[in-house]
Amino acid sequence: MRSLRTGLSLASLVTGLALLLAAPAAHAADTPLRDLAAAKGKVIGTAVTGSKLTGAYGDIAGAQFSSLTPGNAMKWGTVEPAQGTFDWTEADQIVAFAQAHNQQVRGHTLVWHNQNPSWLTNGSWTPAQLSGLLQNHISTEVGRYKGKIASWDVVNEPFNEDGTYRPTLWYDGLGADYIANALTWAHAADPAAKLYINDYNVEGVNAKSTALYNLVKSLKARGVPIDGVGLQAHLILGQVPSTLQQNIQRFADLGVDVAITELDIRMALPADSAKLAQQKADFTSVVAACVAVTRCVNVTVWGFTDSDSWVPGTFPGYGAATPYDENYAPKPAYYGISGALGGTTPTPPPPAGACQAAYSVTSQWNTGFTGQVTISCSGASLSSWKANWTFGAGQQITQAWNATCTQSGTVVSCANASYNGSVPDGGSVTFGFNGSWSGSNPVPVVTLG
Missing domain, CATH: 2.60.40.290 (Immunoglobulin-like)
Known part of the structure; x- marks a missing residue:
């Protein structure tokens, strides 16, 4: 859903250094998250920025995760900035990295109301023209990566908080069936890829998640190709919904897979030991809820390091939302994920006195x-x-x-x-x-x- 941050402030560097000194070091003997997840029959993923897939960032992304999501590289504004002119540079880079590291790729995202090119959003299109543009975009992008993408977030954020359809270029121009059409076109372009609808604030049972539930139920009844739902899980410290596992289970009971697609848990800065302990408990809770439901197949964090997080730029005063600090040291949250996947949490020796x-x-x-x-x-x-x-x-x-x-x-x-x-x-x-x-x-x- 969200843009990954590329800048780094002096204040965040200082905060990152302080957390590095306080956090337990990652040891080679730690079982990688991807191996722990595989033992549970799950996939553990992260959103990434393609240009950063070198050095320590690339080492961690390759060693710890079994799935990669392009943070921005596959969005319409990136791949088709001018009509008919495509730029696949970063998307290709991420796919190649994933193939070299035996990882899945989660395609993100084909139909969204944000990060679209101005030529598209400022155009005057008839319904037939708009439908043609959407079909061509989906067919071109999905077709390019046919056989290389395990799953696609086909439609992103279609609902308002009250469960009504969000007014967008697509809904206003094509009606609610833009969703069914997008899924159908994506399936035609790559019949093997798993196709998802993805949204935020649908982690617990509420009006918005119930609207998504009813949509998926209706699509399946109509024979529209829909394989899963994505629960983004951009959460706030201490506010994991109590009905998360129940909600995952009710979607699974519809006969679709469920993925936690964009997990991060933000806190008011500065971080301290109590907040980091609560964040660890929250990450544990989310991952454990997925582990408990067979058809919850993937947990993806929205950037694994605080230096690559969208949170500080969007929520002033908040941050430290990911499992690693800005210097790539694992935070307690990392060990929360590890523990929920069956790993052991190291117990540091008590400080003197x-x-x-x-x-x-x-x-x-x-x-x-x-x-x-x-x-x-x-x-x-x-x-x-x-x-x-x-x-x-x-x-x-x-x-x-x-x-x-x-x-x-x-x-x-x-x-x-x-x-x-x-x-x-x-x-x-x-x-x-x-x-x-x-x-x-x-x-x-x-x-x-």
């Missing part, structure tokens, strides 16, 4: 589990404590012991009992709880406060 909390699941059954948190101190001590965390998949605490626990939504806070607030240097305290879970039970990050 500090107390820390460690969360573990000691047993799990059907829809319940028992967990515990151990608070330990080295070179420091506590006279009282409070442990805080955010559940990433809707878990609920039902009972606790050796602590007083409260839960508000996904946020849990547990304070010491009257008899165990003291944690001496070199000592530890453990409390436990029972909880309920559904779909997945990822381990959260606990902070002391």
Whole structure:
């Protein structure tokens, strides 16, 4: 959906350096995300800028991801800036890189109301002319990459927030059937490619996602070629929809695939350890929801590094939305993705003179589990404590012991009992709880406060 950023401010460089110093380093022994995803039967992707596919950027894009989405290189304004004049340079570069690294390509996007060339948007077209232009564009682009593109975001963002059709060049000029026609033309140009409708704010169950659901149901009933839906997932810190997995499942139940196509989770800057921990929990929650549904086939992040993110330029004061910082160091979010795909999260040693909390699941059954948190101190001590965390998949605490626990939504806070607030240097305290879970039970990050 969004343009990937190409500029880098001094302030963002300073922020990136600070995060680099705070983040765990990526080690060669870490299992690449693409291998973890493959073991789960999933594809893990990233949007990329073709000109950057060298050096560290190219190394990470090739090693960690099994799918690439051109951030801008396949949009109409890029490939046909003048009528009948095509520029495939960057698109070809990305496809070639993907082929060299045994990666899929997700084509993005054929029909959208943004990033169209001025000759198209400023023209006066009859419906027949507009339909001809659209068919020619789709046939030309899809045909050029026939056999090289695994899936296409054919139609992008067709709905308003209330579920009505967005007024665009296409809808206003051709009516709602521009969607069915676009899918039909794309299928004719490459029958093997999977064809998607892609939109934002459709991650949870709401009016907009229900409109998309009804459209897909109608298209399938009419025999129109539609293979999947893309949930963009441009999310805000701490606001992963509670109905995400339910929504993925209801689309899957229609007989189509589902992909998380443009995942990023933005936060108010500057980033700090608490925000990065919440972001990790949010990425864990989104990926875990996809893992839990068989027909959720792909999770793609919208740029893997903060230096290539559209967020700061679009939402002033917000950023740090991707799994890597601006110096290509993995952030906690990276390990959230890894953990949701079955990887292990490294536990850094505690800093000198500090107390820390460690969360573990000691047993799990059907829809319940028992967990515990151990608070330990080295070179420091506590006279009282409070442990805080955010559940990433809707878990609920039902009972606790050796602590007083409260839960508000996904946020849990547990304070010491009257008899165990003291944690001496070199000592530890453990409390436990029972909880309920559904779909997945990822381990959260606990902070002391």
